[in-house]
Amino acid sequence: xxxxxxxxxxxxxxxxxxxxxxxxxxxxxxxxxxxxxxxxxxxxxxxxxxxxxxxxxxxxxxxxxxxxxxxxxxxxxxxxxxxxxxxxxxxxxxxxxxxxxxxxxxxxxxxxxxxxxxxxxxxxxxxxxxxxxxxxxxxxxxxxxxxxxxxxxxxxxxxxxxxxxxxxxxxxxxxxxxxxxxxxxxxxxxxxxxxxxxxxxxxxxxxxxxxxxxxxxxxxxxxxxxxxxxxxxxxxxxxxxxxxxxxxxxxxxxxxxxxxxxxxxxxxxxx
Amino acid sequence: xxxxxxxxxxxxxxxxxxxxxxxxxxxxxxxxxxxxxxxxxxxxxxxxxxxxxxxxxxxxxxxxxxxxxxxxxxxxxxxxxxxxxxxxxxxxxxxxxxxxxxxxxxxxxxxxxxxxxxxxxxxxxxxxxxxxxxxxxxxxxxxxxxxxxxxxxxxxxxxxxxxxxxxxxxxxxxxxxxxxxxxxxxxxxxxxxxxxxxxxxxxxxxxxxxxxxxxxxxxxxxxxxxxxxxxxxxxxxxxxxxxxxxxxxxxxxxxxxxxxxxxxxxxxxxxxxxxxxxxxxxxxxxxxxxxxxxxxxxxxxxxxxxxxxxx
Numbered sequence: 289x290x291x292x293x294x295x296x297x298x299x300x301x302x303x304x305x306x307x308x309x310x311x312x313x314x315x316x317x318x319x320x321x322x323x324x325x326x327x328x329x330x331x332x333x334x335x336x337x338x339x340x341x342x343x344x345x346x347x348x349x350x351x352x353x354x355x356x357x358x359x360x361x362x363x364x365x366x367x368x369x370x371x372x373x374x375x376x377x378x379x380x381x382x383x384x385x386x387x388x389x390x391x392x393x394x395x396x397x398x399x400x401x402x403x404x405x406x407x408x409x410x411x412x413x414x415x416x417x418x419x420x421x422x423x424x425x426x427x428x429x430x431x432x433x434x435x436x437x438x439x440x441x442x443x444x445x446x447x448x449x450x451x452x453x454x455x456x457x458x459x460x461x462x463x464x465x466x467x468x469x470x471x472x473x474x475x476x477x478x479x480x481x482x483x484x485x486x487x488x489x490x491x492x493x494x495x496x497x498x499x500x501x502x503x504x505x506x507x508x509x510x511x512x513x514x515x516x517x518x519x520x521x522x523x524x525x526x527x528x529x530x531x532x533x534x535x536x537x538x539x540x541x542x543x544x545x546x547x548x549x550x551x552x553x554x555x556x557x558x559x
Numbered sequence: 560x561x562x563x564x565x566x567x568x569x570x571x572x573x574x575x576x577x578x579x580x581x582x583x584x585x586x587x588x589x590x591x592x593x594x595x596x597x598x599x600x601x602x603x604x605x606x607x608x609x610x611x612x613x614x615x616x617x618x619x620x621x622x623x624x625x626x627x628x629x630x631x632x633x634x635x636x637x638x639x640x641x642x643x644x645x646x647x648x649x650x651x652x653x654x655x656x657x658x659x660x661x662x663x664x665x666x667x668x669x670x671x672x673x674x675x676x677x678x679x680x681x682x683x684x685x686x687x688x689x690x691x692x693x694x695x696x697x698x699x700x701x702x703x704x705x706x707x708x709x710x711x712x713x714x715x716x717x718x719x720x721x722x723x724x725x726x727x728x729x730x731x732x733x734x735x736x737x738x739x740x741x742x743x744x745x746x747x748x749x750x751x752x753x754x755x756x757x758x759x760x761x762x763x764x765x766x767x768x769x770x771x772x773x774x775x776x777x778x779x780x781x782x783x784x785x786x787x788x789x790x791x792x793x794x795x796x797x798x799x800x801x802x803x804x805x806x807x808x809x810x811x812x813x814x815x816x817x818x819x820x821x822x823x824x825x826x827x828x829x830x831x832x833x834x835x836x837x838x839x840x841x842x843x844x845x846x847x848x849x850x851x852x853x854x855x856x857x858x859x860x861x862x863x864x865x866x867x868x869x870x
Contacts, residue, residue: 301666301670305668312751313685313689315692315698315701316697316700333702373597384593386587386591395602398605399601399605403805403808404809405809406849410609410611410846412833414604414611417611432604433601500834514812521699525699529696533691537688540688541684
């Protein structure tokens with residue numbers, strides 16, 4: 289007992305850190321466990337009995353998979369828009385000196401420094417005043433807007449660490465501007481652009497607050513989950529949450545393994 | 560979220576600006592062409608909406624007769640007096656959640672940066688992993704975790720924790736759901752990764768030799784932390800608290816899903832005024848007031864943090 293206390297005192301920071309990690313992971317475990325529940329009523333909040341029914345029929349709830357595909361499509365388009373616009377801005381900010389730099393930097397920073405509900409509410413007043421019909425298009429416009437800043441930050445960080453001499457070298461070797469951009473600049477900036485795009489996709493796919501204000505009667509996946517908190521939560525929601533978690537973790541682990549192997553393979557020749 | 564960048568990186572290395580062959584005027588226009596579409600998007604869908612919201616907040620009228628700008632500023636005063644408690648709650652809950660995030664997040668960031676060794680990448684994945692499941696689903700999971708007479712609440716009750724939180728006005732009786740404690744728990748949980756990641760980045764940059772040097776000079780681990788580690792991690796603390804406090808202050812999801820009518824925050828009022836009551840002027844005024852409160856707190860905080868950093 290005394291030695292246990294001594295050990296605890298020595299490792300108090302580590303224990304606290306692991307406790308925090310448990311706090312972070314606990315809901316994911318609950319979501320996973322309750323995807324195998326057979327709830328007694330409309331709500332899936334208390335454990336009843338083991339069942340794999342929801343896993344065998346993940347689309348068995350009306351509108352669920354429809355909302356999921358809509359969210360995926362919206363996220364893809366928003367990612368495309370935000371990545372293209374954001375990458376252009378990032379290059380302008382990282383590579384050129386011009387007069388409006390400070391103002392543009394502030395314009396990029398502000399959407400990230402504002403509570404989401406303020407942006408959502410102001411967008412709604414814009415659409416109401418313009419008489420725009422709320423639907424997938426207004427959601428797409430809104431998502432592209434708030435993802436833009438995050439793409440700029442991610443791409444800018446990468447472009448700033450790029451060595452401009454690589455492009456000079458390409459030009460010295462008689463590469464045209466287009467060739468230089470496609471064969472040198474773009475490949476080097478690619479990890480930053482990919483990071484920005486992934487972030488934009490995740491933010492758009494999971495966004496609730498801005499979608500809530502701009503979607504009208506359109507139901508994205510987060511909107512579906514929100515509604516289900518009032519009407520009754522089908523087990524299928526937990527199934528989809530678990531599947532998303534597992535797929536994403538496997539992707540990350542696979543990517544890590546691939547990067548490790550590539551590093552190992554190229555290590556001898558790199559020197 | 561550094562905002563400003565040091566004006567070095569591009570165009571350094573003693574090189575003349577690239578592409579000298581092109582005519583200078585056309586070259587000078589390149590950045591503007593690159594900026595144009597994105598900046599236009601932000602001006603039309605970020606700045607212009609704020610202008611429209613400002614105008615909406617000084618309108619009077621009704622949904623049937625239409626709204627008109629009458630420069631009716633008392634809406635702001637009414638909103639503030641009617642929903643004062645909601646503002647107080649927002650700042651209080653978001654502030655408590657931010658403090659808890661710092662308290663919980665620091666050891667974890669420290670663990671990942673200094674003690675994890677080859678487990679570092681795995682731990683980082685575990686911090687980001689919760690993001691992969693839709694955050695609304697995870698917030699709903701807290702309903703299960705904090706369920707009345709569930710194991711968690713039972714444990715908190717027997718250890719006397721609930722007596723303490725009841726004394727602080729965070730809980731009532733032997734329930735956790737539908738109390739401020741549940742809302743703060745949800746907020747803390749949802750924004751914890753936004754605290755851990757900047758903290759980790761700041762800690763990871765610290766040269767471990769500084770710790771060794773301090774230890775060689777007979778500093779105890781606590782002194783090393785107090786005089787070396789923590790001051791050097793301050794940039795991470797500042798960006799982490801901002802990344803946590805700002806979104807938490809406008810959040811209405813945790814208060815809606817885990818709280819009760821007594822735990823509503825400003826976000827909840829803005830949402831219901833805009834989407835259910837359809838009282839647009841009041842909603843717009845509230846939204847602006849929230850923005851003002853957040854900006855005020857953030858500016859004050861950055862000033863304070865900035866001076867402390869120098870001392």
